[in-house]
Amino acid sequence: MPFAIYALGLMIFSMTTSEFMVAGMMASLSAEFGVSVAAIGYLISSYAAGMIVGGPLLTVGLLKVPRKQAFLALAVVFLAGQTLGALATSYEMMMVARVITGISSAATFGVSLAIGFTLVRPEALGRAASVVLGGLMVATAIGLPAAMVFDQYFGWRASFWAVVVLVLLSGVLGQFAIPSSPKPESVSIRGELAAFRNGNLWAAYATSMLIIGATFAAFSYFSPILTDLTGFGTSMVPLLLGIYGVATVIGNIVTGRLADQYMMPILAIGLVTLTGALVFFGLFAHSTIVAMIAVIVVGLAGVPMNPAMTTRITRVANTGSLVTTVHGSVISLGVVVGSSMGGLTIDAGYGLVSPLWVGALLATLGLLSLFPFSQGMGKGQRAKGEHAGICENKVVDCAEQ
Template identity: 55%
Template structure:
């Protein structure tokens, strides 16, 4: 009667995925994240030009970064919830969000004044946060549960590379062709990413089966919010130090301003290396990585604060922060995905928590300086946040959750599990 073929190609792909390696689409999603985060950082490289163009102070241009973060923290979950309410599959949802992002980028490039630019930053921030959530959901759907941390690390490699390559390139474009050209270049990059997504990313309906009500139920879990808190505290501790590192190195460590670009590039390189290493082990050793990383982060922040005037120790501590701070993202994502179904809203709220932590760390560090505690105050703030991060790990998954995670790894992803007999589905 001839060869019997698998009636479900997706099922066949699920069974062979672990052997075939990481799907190339995950790398494409990393390019998308690179485009989004380049826009987030680029304002920092063109503050004088934007200040002159809009006739406002540099501090007011700095608010554009805060407005982007505000759009991410609040607008992202709202946009994602709306798409879930409309039952939009992941791929069309990502294309809609990239389209919204491009519209915001074009509005920024054409902005006649500060007010329009502020609106554009809020729009692009909201679209960016929602894109993160949907892209992580797509990546989680493409790989087996035991590979989700690694897939997240590849995607988030775009985040690590944005300040290393994206920011210098957009700054160079601004200096050579004007600030509007920088915004146009990022909009074009986002259009390219959208075109590649349209052609190569497969359509998945898995999150329709786990729609808005399912994700809202997941958001009622206390342990999920404890995981969100850990992520926010890690990033808050990191950015409390990073936000004020430059004046600290110049004024206390007495480094030449000419050495700062090289130092920041080395920090970016440390981010990339740390992300690659953590991504390899995040799935199997999630909690140990978070525990060890937070301990190293706290010790590095304390060392930086105590020996800030010693250039060698200060630079060494700064690079350790670069290795163990932001690069813990894959483990943070793996922990969240272990506690709840990795849907777009769960992931987007996670992004919002991280953004809130970033804002908290930078703000609290500034409060410490303004209160008269000196440039090392942000480092002590970061140290305190890292300690609170360690406390938040007390709500790590219980043994039954660990068994569930191992069972999921054996059974494959949720789509394969859903096709099994009810008794097996309960066991898995």
């Protein structure tokens, strides 16, 4: 992988740390702004809502801008939002900051993947996606626990300022590592929009949304579940979430290597495993052993399906900025659906265990959503070679066909 791919991954790591760290400092933010834990959960949802609505609109506005320049401009917007969050003196001010960072983060995901895909051969798209999106996994393994430690020892604002520094560093590396972008006139807005007429693209989007929704219904409330239900001490939670993050990194490495050849098996097996882990956790949430096992399995099988999800998108559509940004927005919709439904069930009086059952339901729906696509692959998509050079689950250079 070119070094620029890793620079892109570092930016994704920085931004995703900002997105996730709220889940690890719910108590501090709740006390700071005088709101409930469920209300802090909505700060996660607001970030994702910014990604859903604003990300694609911002991407369309930047389609005529060279991708490298777009990447750097988005970093500046994110910095503004993150700084506002670090200075927030009210819940409403923090909500605005989360929306701004969410909007710029979504567009950055799409632009980063689009840049990464131009730097590798067709048969390495899955690996490139796994490195870029690997920043997301490392954020759960290192970024989130580090933010929690900063919160415990220096206050939650220190965590926000640390992300500001990371984004600045990522932008500097991107300036030097990312090669010059294509000329703006080489990008066709009409061509980008044409991809959305493909029904299989929307089917792939649906599966991605359900996978992430299932994962985040549980992950968004891991901290209170592990302390209030399972009985772990507050100081143990960063370690447990760090273990979860390490599991996501390991899972991402494995799926990144296999996604180009075994896309559908990864999605099917991953969803079955995710469903089982959440059901198991929901039934035995008071057991420390069960909780630890479930956290690890959710880490291995949830978010690490991202490379397979992204590979599926490139097979049924294209690798343009708008398609990948909308995919990021759909994934963020999953975050909104999962974390919001989890918060609503808690507020409705179903207890802290209820988000785990919400996640199990969404994972089951995600598994069911694969069946129409599997039938379509058998009847028609393989015959076409997926238009992206995919022939019988192997990636080849389309120019040779």
